Every structure is written in C-alpha cells, then in structure tokens.
Amino acid sequence: MVDRKGIEKAALAAQRAWAKAPKPREVAAKAEFPLRAPSTPLTVTPKPAEQKLLGHYDSAWARRLPARYARFLATEGIMRPVIAGLAQPERRGLDRLADLDGPAIFAANHHSHLDAGLLITSLPEPHRHQVFAAAAADYFFDTRVKATASALVLNAIPIERSKVGRRSADQAAALLDAGWSMVIFPEGGRSPDGWGHPFRGGAAYLAIRCGVPVVPVHLAGTGRILPKGKSKPTPGRTVVTFGAPLVATDGERSQALADRIEQAVAALADEATSDWYSARRRAAAGETPTLTGPQAGAWRRTWALTANRKKPSATSKRWPEL
C-alpha cells in the first residue's frame, strides 16, 4: 500500500515536471538567429542560391577517412549480404584480373539499380574499397538525401547526362590519377526493355586521358530482379562476368575504344548465355550477337531476348518439387 502511494506520488511529480518542461516545438518557435536560420533584410536582393546539387554536388567528403570506414561497413555488412540474398551472384572471369595493377575503369552494361551494388560487391580487392561510381547527376544527385546516400554508399560522383561539361570529366580524371578505380555504365542509363543502348565514349575518353585499362563487365539477371519501372525486387540469380582488361593502343581515338569495350561486353554476354568456347568462336568469326538486339518491333525484340536466355542444363530441375 505504502509502495503504491509512493509510485503514484512519483508519477504525479513526473507528470507535473513534464507539464512544466518547455516543449520542443515551443523552444523552436522562440529560437532566434543564430539558433534559427537568418532572414534576408527586405532592402537586400537575395543572391541566387548557390547550386549545390545535381552536377555541382561536392562529394569530396565521401572520400575522407570517416566516410570510408562507414562505406566499408555498409559494403561488407549490408550491401554484400543483401546482394547475396537478392541476386545470388555467380562471379566469373576474376582470374582475368590477376595481372591488373593500379586503378582501372570497370565498364558494364546496365539493366537495374542493383547493377552498381552488384558490381562493386563483386570487385576483387583492392578495387572494392578503392572505387568510385559515376552516377547520373539528374537522378542520383537531385535531392540532398539521395546525393548524400549515393556519395556515402557508392562513393558516387555526379555525371551530367544531358549536357556536356568538363567538371564531371575533370573530377573523374583527378580521382583516377589519385589511384581510385571507377565503375561506370557507358550506356548512360538503364535498359527499358532488356536490350542495351550503344556505349557512349566517356569511359574510353577517361581511359585514354588517364592511361588506365578498361575492364569490360557483363551483368546478367539484374533486369529480371529489379527492372526499370519496378520498385519491388523479385529475388533471382545473376551472373557477373569480368573480361580481360583493354588498354588503348597508341593514337586510338575514344570512340574506337568505346566500340571495342562494347564488343567486349557483348562477347561476355554471349559467354554468359552460352559457353566460353562457343562465344570465342563467334567472336573470332565476327558473329557475336549485339547488346542492342534486333532492330525490329517490340514483340520481336522481347522474343529475341527470351530466346537468348541460357537453356537450363540437363541436370537442372525442369519442374519445381511439389
């Protein structure tokens, strides 16, 4: 009885104290500058707000030590397990990177938002934690939250897709020169129908400018897990195939190198859907299927896409176990 009275008294006292305590909303309403944001005097024409997003976003903070530690934890502790569960990646061709020394540009085809995460988590050390991603400024850097998350998790830098600017190229070149590897999707955007777009020259230009090799990479299966236009992923299997590094030859122009990168990725796609020997024979004969698919009607392209899928082997199960 005595105890209950004591508890009631304490509760009453706590209630009173809570009622008297200043409420956060009241405190915020009373706050003045500098606790509250300043107002511009009426007689002053405010300066146009400095553009800090899109292509102007400065992601340098994401390469400082605290952010690198945070990214290490996010990559190894969150991204890798999530990708492993969602995409069950099979990584091929890592042996082709055995002689890769120093920074490189990893250029891959692009079907899904999963691609960047899948590719980064598939990279061998030391590239996995010494890599930055070239991300579309208009998509990944249009709000502060998205920009911060992209910079922190993917170490992304903004790349302008809609206009030509030196800023993005200079920033990427400076990072490559500083020893960072780069992940880029030269198609410039996700595939809307499963087929690829022609490769743009950015990756090739940077490879020539900085004297670094380009590693062609093919990602298969992400388009079925999280295709463009869908927000809910469907778990599935993926194959990540790394190709042999390509080095620009003397006097090679960036478009020629871009074409070589596209052909290399197409050959890797062929390898992923058939086998290495057949893919090499077709490549030698110049008969590698293109990444962009047949120039025909939508239904025909979709049909060709499903026909391209690797046939299940005789040992794999044809029907689910019921």
Added chain:
Amino acid sequence: MHGEEVEINKRAAESDLLVYVNINIVSMDGGHKSTATGLASYRSIKHHHNVHTMQHSKSFMDRHSSELHHSNWRMGKVIADAGVKVFQIETTINNDTFGQDGPMSVLAKREWEWSGKDRVTFIGMQQGLKRLSSSTRRKIFQNHRAPYAVTSVTAGAIEPVHEVTLQRCFDQHLVEVEGQTDILTMGLPYICPYNVNSIMNPILVMCLGLGYFFNMYRGKPLVREGGVLIMTHPTPWEFHPVHHPSYIDFFEQVLAETTDPKVIEATYEKRFAEDDWYRHLYRTSYAYHGVHPFYMWYWGSHALQHLGRVIVVGGDVRAVKRLGFKAASTLQDAFEMAEDVVGPRPTITHLKNPPIVMADVK
C-alpha cells in the same frame, strides 16, 4: 599664412632621398600625411591634430573634404620646397580579414547568408570565448593572421601616387547609401590601429567607433545630425600599462572632469604632451606619446558634435559612463533608449565590419 610650424625628423630632412613605404588600409592614410604627420614633432602635429581641425574634417576619410589633409598638404609642400625629396611607395590591400575557410571566416560573411555550418561555428565560438579570460581571447584573435593580398603598389612622387592609391581604396570600400538614418548601429571589432598586441581600452573604443567608423563616409555622415549611434563592445576598464600609460591618467584625471574636447584641449593637452615621464616612456620604452589619448578623443570630436546620443551595448557601465555615453544591456534596450532622442519608428542603418566599408551617402 596659416601659422603652421613644420618640423620633421632631422635624419629624414637631411637625407638625399627619403623612401616612404606605406600600407593604405583606409583612404585617410598616405599622401603628404605620411611625412608631415608620420615624421613630424608634437610642435608641428598640433596644428592639425586639434579639435577645430577634426570638427571641420567631414570626413577625414575624404581627403578633399578634410581640414586635416588640407593642413598636411600645405605642410607637405613646405617640406618639398625645403628640398626634401620623397620617393613614395603606397600599397593597398584587399579586405580579406578572415579568409574563406576556417572558423573565423564566418565573421566576415553577411549574417543572412550564413549556412547551418556557419551558425554552428559561430555559436561554438561564442560559447567557447565566453568561458575564456579576456587575455586569452585577445591572444586568440590577435594571433590570427589575416590572409590579406596586395591589390596595388604605386611608387613615385607623392601626389600622383596618392591619387592612384585613393582610387584603389575607393574602388574597394565605397558603397552607395541613399539618405541618412536616425540610428546607426555598429559592432566594434577587437582591434584598432593602436592596440596591436595590446588592450583595447575605453578611449580606443571611443576612437574606433566615433573616430574611425563614424567617419567612414563621403558626402554626409550615415546618421543624421542629432541622431543616435549604437555600438556594441564590452568596453572593459582595462589599460595596457606599458603601451598606454598616459591613457590611464587621461581616463582617471581628465575624463573624470570633462568629456568636452575643447575644454580638454585647452586645459590638459599641453601638460600631458610635455610631461617628462611620458616623453621618457615614449622614447625609451614601448609607450605611445603622452598626447596620444587626446588625439584619440579629438578623433571623435566631429561625431560628438554631430550626434544626439551614443549608446554602448554590453559595455562596462562605469567605463561607458566615464566616456560620457549611455550603457545598454541589450540592443533592444538601446533602441528603446534611442527613441527618446530620435522619436518613435526611427530608421536604422547597420555598418558591418569587416570588411572595411566607406559609405557614399547621397
């Protein structure tokens, strides 16, 4: 004709060529004032460093409207006619007191352009400084090296060189202001020309506010005649005994009796200027001249004549009263007090520093 005695340093007068190197932080500096004031004796300086001259220099930052400069120019011509050859090198610097980076940079930015980071920096700095002694605070600020950059170097004969220098200063400092205001507010910084590595005593506070800042105008003062000047400064009752010995006596003996510059000049100046002890300290120690605090007071005499009231926000009440001003605890209180003088709904103009700004009042 003007009865002005011209007397400069003997070594300078007898040299084949006098090379004068000057940094023009404000438009008051340089020209003939360099030699005619900088190298002159008390006997010579007193002809322009006096209440009458200062009250007729409107302002002393505008050479063509400054009686101080007219007198110096007359003296400069006498020096030139006497055969003293001067090679004048004048430099101007930019207004970059606190730089673009680092915690101090927030102090030079416009408050309405402060980012969240700027506000956090400022609050942190404010709270940190509150917990430090005044000597530690002084040490922190006075150890700050401004990243100034040179904007011009002009060399040659005094007058053409000075014209270029003035133009460079005005290019940087002049800001057009439409009309005068009822109340002028200003925040005084921790330093003025006479307390480098030293204490900004109450007399220097008066000189910086009513002398230098009030006179940062061309045309008309920023505040109307009979208006109110509100400055913020702690105004501590503190003096540096080595650098400012005569200031202590000026504050204790002279200002305790009167703050009227004319009475001070007539009654006390000569005694302080010719005091053997002050002369000894000036010549052999690190002290300013005995007459220096008088000149500081005269520097504000035009403002004292022009203003209806001076209010110091946050100042030591006793020290502010000794200066003849009113002390207020908050800016809001100061505005209330000012309304007694200028009436309700006054116009208010704030003079922000840094950077150094000179108002071109239309």
